[in-house]
Amino acid sequence: MDKSLKGLLKEKKATILSRWFGAIMESYPIDITGFFQKQEDMFANPVGHAFKLGLESIFEALIEEKDLSEGLPLLDDIIKVRAVQDFTPAKALSFIFILKKMVREELEKEIRQDQISDELLSFESKIDDLALFAFNIYVKCREQINQLKVDELKRMTFTLLKKANLMYEIPMEEVKPSDQETSI
Template sequence: MNAPQDQFREYLRRHRDKIVHNWLDAAMASYPEDTVSFLKRQKDRFANPVGATLSRELDNIFEELLSESSTQQLPQSVDAVVRVRAVQDFSPSQALQVFTVLKDVLRRQLDRPVRENGWQAQYREFEDKVDQLCMLAFDIYVKCKEQLWELKARQAQDRVSYLLRKYVGTDGSNNPAGSGSGAGGDISGE
């Protein structure tokens, strides 16, 4: 371990709470103003799953970024955040901004100390980690969306799964929607 590396980490650790706090603020700014106060104030995680997930998981993620070796925790935490964003009213880029804003937060916090202490290399290295985080988030986002499409696609069959099994002899997973009409009726609502 070289000394600047340790110092840089030490600095991040010392300012950890502030950075995570600012990150959370920046992340929540993507919600309507009227909602942000609810997301922040309601501390009960059952009454406020979105706010609770964000504050818990952003904290976890930052901890993971600080640690030397990566664990299973990182993808899990990213998944928890992305899973929520993927079903809310966001475009894909907006949904993932929750991670890209971290770079902005870091830049504001670190601009001076980096220049004063000559931590440019360490800073770039850490930014690379954030980039990787964004990539990971992108993978997970696509996975969530795929899952949603699959759920959508499967539902038509799942709704009449019993009929399909009995009449078509399959659970419908390989059949296009609507094959249940063999039941003699019109599958309503589809």
């Protein structure tokens, strides 16, 4: 085999990433201004920015065959956004599977010539692993949304509960910020 899949993916990285990003943007309402895609400023367009950085780091991790259990902070960032954007769980995570389609379309010729099928299978399995990993993150985000509601209620009623001798400690402090950080 003169060209490995890794080499091909590296070569076509820019195109694949750009098409992947474009395909994800199509899950958002039609916006002729193309705001998410065009606005480059990370503060004016935090959603587009999270995707641009995140997709690249995910793609790199897949090519370099990194151990996903070590965590991908930029994947967290993307999923945090998708988890509060009014998508069904399936749609929220569909962006991961779209990568398969993009890779297959970009490498159509090489696939047809059957140069890379074994490697491609293993690459696609890795995308499946990533999807499962993303599912963990997504569920934690959703659980956190509910936890936030509980915490907010506690913050609001703490003084009353303390006065009524129904609460002695501040439960919020039992969870150290560092614990929360690793839990996502």
